[in-house]
Amino acid sequence: MRRATCTICRVLAVAAVFLIMFQSGQVEPVSSVGFSPSDAEFDGLQSVYFTPPEERWLGGVDFDGDFFYGGADYAKELFDWGYLDPVADVDSFCSVEVRFSTTTTQKAYRYIRGGADNWGYDGYYEVPFTVWDIDSNRQLNAAFVEWVDSDVFDSTWGPSADPDLLGGREYLFVMNTDYSGEDYTNATIPYWTYNLLTDEL
Numbered sequence: 001m002r003r004a005t006c007t008i009c010r011v012l013a014v015a016a017v018f019l020i021m022f023q024s025g026q027v028e029p030v031s032s033v034g035f036s037p038s039d040a041e042f043d044g045l046q047s048v049y050f051t052p053p054e055e056r057w058l059g060g061v062d063f064d065g066d067f068f069y070g071g072a073d074y075a076k077e078l079f080d081w082g083y084l085d086p087v088a089d090v091d092s093f094c095s096v097e098v099r100f101s102t103t104t105t106q107k108a109y110r111y112i113r114g115g116a117d118n119w120g121y122d123g124y125y126e127v128p129f130t131v132w133d134i135d136s137n138r139q140l141n142a143a144f145v146e147w148v149d150s151d152v153f154d155s156t157w158g159p160s161a162d163p164d165l166l167g168g169r170e171y172l173f174v175m176n177t178d179y180s181g182e183d184y185t186n187a188t189i190p191y192w193t194y195n196l197l198t199d200e201l
Helices: 075-079 163-169
Strands: 003-008 018-021 032-037 045-051 072-074 096-101 106-113 120-127 129-133 138-147 171-178
Touching: 072 075, 096 171, 106 129, 120 138, 138 163
Parallel strands: 003 032, 106 138
Antiparallel strands: 003 096, 018 072, 018 171, 032 045, 096 129, 106 120, 129 138, 138 171
């Protein structure tokens, strides 16, 4: 199995709060992206790093995020509304691991950037990863955004490697709800009714 692991350690990274735009959607041999908090007192995300660095196959697309080459930050920092606040909602976060694989997968809520229903919900699709709350061994829901004008508009999360297309503008969100399984309506929050720009999540 070809697999990579994205690890988030006790940081504010769930419930549609953490956002990453990767520049390459290639699934390569085992590697990891680490999200490191403070060792002393919980005060948010401190760093984002790829291990081992010589095998890094994910790149952040710089949207002025504070982490991962400008390609990672709290969703609240990007949208400035509606998402969990990393200060006020600190108890809503946990340690998360995103495990990339072509064989062990899950489904995720898909939203569309562009078109008639800009940033609206558009289905529940297979993605090449699974998401876990590693504090409680709990599989979590995820969401992703696809841009109608990208070269990877294909109903799954797999960002473009073309730097001119900004990774295809494919965002990845991690949610703090139990994984819905095969039925998208199993979620405790009705993600399928939301628009990412106009509704409170």
